[in-house]
Amino acid sequence: MIIYEAKDWWGALKHFHTSFSIRVLLRRVGLVSLYGILLTLIDQHVIDVNLPFDGTLFSLLGITLSLLLVFRTNTAYDRFWEGRRQWGSLVNYSRNLAVLLDALLPDDATNNRIYFAQTLSNFALALKGHLRTGVDFSELDDPGDGELQALTQYAHVPSRIAALLLRRTQTLRQDQIVNDADLITIRLYHQALLDITGACERIKRTPIPFSYSFFIKLFITVYVLLIPFVLVETYGYFAIVATTLAAYALIGIEMIGDEIEEPFGLDCNDLPLNQIAQTIRRNMHEILGVTPSVTVAPKAEADYIKVN
Template sequence: MIVGRSPRIRQSFQKAWSALIALFFWDLAVTIFYYISPFKAPALPLTIFGTALALVLGFRVNSAYSRWWEGRILWGAMVNVSRSFARAVLAYLPDTPDGRALGNLLVRRHIAYVHALRCQLRRQDPAPDMQRVLETDDLPELERRNPANGVLDGTDRALMNAVRSGWIDTIQQSRIEGLLVDMSNAQGGMERIKNTPLPAQYRAFPKYFTRLFCILLPIGLVETLGVATPVGSAFAGFMFLAVLQIGDDLVDPFGNDVHDLPLSSITTTIEGDLNQAIGLPAPPPAQPVNGILW
């Protein structure tokens, strides 16, 4: 996620440069044809076309941003429930060596859980982070299709063993179970966003309309702009292409691109808070790299 004061034009240009160069040469060809040919193109209602296209692109960007913002809300809820989970298990379990050991284990399992969830959403291997946090290579959860959900299942079984041992009562167990349900609900919302793309019409038609508008743009402007048509038309087209790219950048908030949510920073924050809760040193907070927080 870009955390600087403003997005970098260079990054936007890098994504749209090929279309922009093609647009410039098309504008140049239209301008040359206008001056050497007796044929004059009819006036085009570019204002109507541009207004309609702006509404379509605006609607698409709003839809993409809604997905991005919902993803951020879900991860914010995960941060809160993580702190509540650590506080509950450490407070409810008995202050004995075995009770403290189980509490520390449950907290570390939750740290492994958020790292596994981050990796799953980014289509990365969760094994290195889980093995680092739990300090073992023997993790049956990694054999499951959904390792993060496997960690939650194992945590629930450990809590039930604590109930059978008389370490926590059923009311306390119900309270912790509610926190696990909140985690599962947040995870389900993230997976829904990740696995459900925008409908094909949202993805295809705005691209077709934008490209068509960019093709018609110099034809409608050449009579007014004259020799400045290649520059003016390319600049106007770039604005529409940039708005189109914004929708593409925001549609998957859980990727590993500069515009996506800083999941590594969020999970590092959770790990730091929970490590300090069990008396372990917190990892250094994530810092922006070249104005980008990952």
């Protein structure tokens, strides 16, 4: 995720060329600009390429395209914001569960405190990897008894970690450290962790329908290709500038939608899942009063790109 100062207008603009998305956009706009230059030169020096297009009709097509892009962008941002809400809920539920366990566990129950701190941390880190390119087991803490090694055998690691959490709470009940009422409360928070996992998987695995995305891309392509034909007769060489600006706006908005509709990836504007998961890890150990066994892996991807 790009971190920037919203009020620093020029500070943001000076990093215009540093974004990967912007570089891809500029290449596409450059191709459209070359197309506009070629068509304009042909019109001015070879043959009249003006099409019998009514300007009013072309304006109506532009309005229709604008409405489609607004809906497309809003839909993509809804998915982005829903993903952020789910991870915000994961932070809250993890903290609430850790606070509850801290109150229930005796101060000298060091093994249990370490286990829950590590396992809750592992859940967030495993979910991050599960939603991205796969779980990096080197990031996870080892609670002992071969649990970390056993996790490598499971396809859905977050669910297995959740199962281990529930098994441990049942052990606390058998040892009479918690009672039935406490166990019911713990299960509510435990269920919330799996609900968040399912919601994130729904966002990741249910993209915007292909037919809708294809139609908008095709509409933008045809519209941009027709602009020089409509404008070159009236505006001459200025049609090149108009075509370039229109391509930049339309293609750029569509690319924004493509980038943010899947918020759990590694694009520069995706959610900073690594930092959120590491925040949960620090909070779990702090609340339960134990020291993290290992430091944050230095190879963990950087989710934040600061613009200043």
